[in-house]
Amino acid sequence: MPMHTAAWRTYLQRYGIEPGDLEARMHGRRNDQIVEAYFGGKLPPEEVFHHGAAKEALFREMMKPEFDDHIVPGVAAFLNRHFTVQKALGTNAEPANVDFVLDNADLRSFFQVIVDGMQVDRPKPHPEIYLKAAERLGIEPSRCVVFEDSPSGVAAARAAGAKVVGVTTTADRLDGVELHVKDFRDPELDSWIRRAALDR
Numbered sequence: 001m002p003m004h005t006a007a008w009r010t011y012l013q014r015y016g017i018e019p020g021d022l023e024a025r026m027h028g029r030r031n032d033q034i035v036e037a038y039f040g041g042k043l044p045p046e047e048v049f050h051h052g053a054a055k056e057a058l059f060r061e062m063m064k065p066e067f068d069d070h071i072v073p074g075v076a077a078f079l080n081r082h083f084t085v086q087k088a089l090g091t092n093a094e095p096a097n098v099d100f101v102l103d104n105a106d107l108r109s110f111f112q113v114i115v116d117g118m119q120v121d122r123p124k125p126h127p128e129i130y131l132k133a134a135e136r137l138g139i140e141p142s143r144c145v146v147f148e149d150s151p152s153g154v155a156a157a158r159a160a161g162a163k164v165v166g167v168t169t170t171a172d173r174l175d176g177v178e179l180h181v182k183d184f185r186d187p188e189l190d191s192w193i194r195r196a197a198l199d200r
Contacts, residue, residue, distance in 0.1 A: 001149065001170045003070055007059035012038055027150050030092050030123045031055065052094065060100050067104050072169055074184030079110040081190070088113035088133035092123045113137050125152040127160035134160065145196060148174065163196055
């Protein structure tokens, strides 16, 4: 998220647009919504797409040299410890960014299902992303645990009926979660996962 924020700030400033409270306006929103918020809602769809794609290209350019510094610590080890558990990735992100992160972090093999922001009509905070991910896994949403770092993502997961772990990489606290963790190395996480499984 910090790199997305920096990329949007740089991109908007190229057009002479003052970003203002950028994080609040972008968090949990798709690029088309962010573009319309800053450039106005009367742009033709192809121009909205162009702005979003150009910003994402800038994000990948900025992210590449320091990629490893921005991966949440412990995520690969955590996924590997729970390798036999079915997993889905549900994100408002665009496909090119999903590919960029999964391939550079070597995480793609852990996920059986990927639902990105272009595969849904209603992005987070609507629950469609998580409902679709659970459906493709063949698992009831109430039996899923969602890891989220944004209020809109928590709202989407809760509305879908899932349990939610808040990852405090972008906020110190998230309302409506069962557990807060700083990252995936938190010693309480695995024991909580075991307890949550017993509660199903």
